[in-house]
Amino acid sequence: MTDFGFSISKSATIDMDAVDMELYERVCRQVPSARICMSCGSCSASCVAAPYSGMSVRKVILALQRGKDVRTMLSNCMLCGKCSMACPRGVNTRNLILTVCRNL
Amino acid sequence: MIYEGKKRIWSEYQKDIPDDHWYYVRSCIRQNFFPASERMFTEITRNVLGKDLYETPHHTTCGGIAYHCDTLPQETAMTIVARQFALMTEAGYENYVPSCITSFGNYAEILETWEEFPELEAKIRENLWKACRREFQKPKYLAHSSDLIFHWRDAIAAKAKHLLVNPHTGAPLRIVEHIGCHYAKMFPSKGEGGAEYPYVLAGMIESWGGEVVDYPERRHCCGYGFRQYHVKANRGYSISNTYKKFESMEPYHPDAIITNCPGCPYFLDRWQYVIAEQTGKTYGENGFGIPVLTYEELAGLVLGYDPWNLGLQLHQVAVEPLLDKMGVDYDPDAKYLGVNREDIMRPELPKSIRCY
Numbered sequence: 003m004t005d006f007g008f009s010i011s012k013s014a015t016i017d018m019d020a021v022d023m024e025l026y027e028r029v030c031r032q033v034p035s036a037r038i039c040m041s042c043g044s045c046s047a048s049c050v051a052a053p054y055s056g057m058s059v060r061k062v063i064l065a066l067q068r069g070k071d072v073r074t075m076l077s078n079c080m081l082c083g084k085c086s087m088a089c090p091r092g093v094n095t096r097n098l099i100l101t102v103c104r105n106l
Numbered sequence: 107m108i109y110e111g112k113k114r115i116w117s118e119y120q121k122d123i124p125d126d127h128w129y130y131v132r133s134c135i136r137q138n139f140f141p142a143s144e145r146m147f148t149e150i151t152r153n154v155l156g157k158d159l160y161e162t163p164h165h166t167t168c169g170g171i172a173y174h175c176d177t178l179p180q181e182t183a184m185t186i187v188a189r190q191f192a193l194m195t196e197a198g199y200e201n202y203v204p205s206c207i208t209s210f211g212n213y214a215e216i217l218e219t220w221e222e223f224p225e226l227e228a229k230i231r232e233n234l235w236k237a238c239r240r241e242f243q244k245p246k247y248l249a250h251s252s253d254l255i256f257h258w259r260d261a262i263a264a265k266a267k268h269l270l271v272n273p274h275t276g277a278p279l280r281i282v283e284h285i286g287c288h289y290a291k292m293f294p295s296k297g298e299g300g301a302e303y304p305y306v307l308a309g310m311i312e313s314w315g316g317e318v319v320d321y322p323e324r325r326h327c328c329g330y331g332f333r334q335y336h337v338k339a340n341r342g343y344s345i346s347n348t349y350k351k352f353e354s355m356e357p358y359h360p361d362a363i364i365t366n367c368p369g370c371p372y373f374l375d376r377w378q379y380v381i382a383e384q385t386g387k388t389y390g391e392n393g394f395g396i397p398v399l400t401y402e403e404l405a406g407l408v409l410g411y412d413p414w415n416l417g418l419q420l421h422q423v424a425v426e427p428l429l430d431k432m433g434v435d436y437d438p439d440a441k442y443l444g445v446n447r448e449d450i451m452r453p454e455l456p457k458s459i460r461c462y
């Protein structure tokens with residue numbers, strides 16, 4: 003391959019037609035409150051694991067909606083439940099995390 | 107998408123283009139990239155349609171490239187432009203038509219700035235007088251040369267030798283139209299169809315029998331972006347933009363791409379080779395690329411001009427698949443011959459993308 007001194011970066015666009023939503027839909031059936039998340043980020047702000055590990059319930063929900071892998075993020079959760087107290091929408095976050103883990 | 111609604115919105119953005127007497131200014135770079143395009147424009151305007159088109163050898167750069175590359179201040183570009191307007195005034199013309207999209211954007215931006223800041227216009231008039239003792243009138247009408255071909259598209263269709271229709275199957279050719287960013291993204295009201303629904307090239311395709319391809323990244327930049335390409339460290343941005351467009355148009359299987367900007371056809375054409383080198387991917391059929399033409403070259407093909415007189419042999423991506431689909435007669439052996447069929451050697455062809 004010729005070295006041009008520059009290269010192509012892949013587009014960050016997500017093709018929603020190509021996303022596998024199966025896991026997200028399955029989790030939503032078991033934890034219906036997952037659907038009412040408004041991505042405010044209160045869960046991530048209150049999460050004790052977040053500053054050290056990048057754990058974020060908001061990101062987990064978003065990643066599920068985009069068919070991305072959430073294993074690494076979830077492995078950092080301590081199941082302390084602070085996020086469920088902070089959530090203004092009443093998303094059952096701790097249950098959501100456990101449910102995702104069970105369905106993986 | 108509701109196509110009827112889109113058509114109605116387009117129709118509301120039509121410009122009232124004067125039919126004759128134009129003062130034409132060429133681009134700095136188009137004659138190197140696509141050498142017959144401007145020649146074809148003058149040929150169609152003067153000899154095919156019998157219009158009055160005037161040019162002067164005293165015309166220079168408009169300063170647009172240097173202005174957009176941040177190497178000269180706008181006041182300098184304005185004084186250069188003031189001199190171009192003075193040349194137009196001296197020649198007795200009022201309708202100004204640049205061949206370059208960046209020039210068109212530059213002129214539109216300067217005229218708009220003078221409208222908002224008349225004191226700046228007065229200063230530029232003084233600069234010009236001090237620099238070269240010239241005075242100018244502002245053009246009554248500013249159009250891009252693609253606006254004129256758009257305006258005359260039906261007259262061209264009436265004289266067409268080859269429509270954008272596959273003569274073997276009767277199916278319309280699927281054409282991607284790509285509009286230069288400086289055409290209508292800065293001043294939507296100055297372009298045919300505004301910024302969101304530019305109709306200038308789509309109108310040509312429809313009049314000449316083709317089908318316009320609508321794809322997700324249709325309005326995305328070609329990737330040239332002056333500060334991206336001209337700085338080598340930034341060239342990855344440039345090619346990534348182009349790659350994004352090709353990935354987006356690929357599922358629609360376009361037969362060709364037409365553009366109205368100096369940079370767009372160059373980058374959409376040449377980057378296909380670099381993408382093929384870097385990723386092994388080609389976007390046309392059977393290992394070819396998708397041919398990229400300027401609107402003048404396409405008009406020339408429609409009117410039956412010889413492809414090698416249109417300079418199509420200077421394209422990186424082979425144009426022969428499009429010529430075959432249009433039913434254009436051409437001599438494959440003459441592709442790289444010079445004047446009077448003189449042998450001027452053949453270029454080295456790449457292995458990553460099929461070429462003739």
Ligand code: SF4
Pocket residue numbers: 045048049050051052057058059078079080081082083084085086095096
């Ligand atoms: S349960 Fe997990 S995600 Fe929620 S605050 Fe605790 S560590 Fe963070």
Ligand code: SF4
Pocket residue numbers: 038039040041042043044045046059060088089090091092093095
């Ligand atoms: S706090 Fe609740 S609503 Fe806000 S992002 Fe987290 S889960 Fe969603």
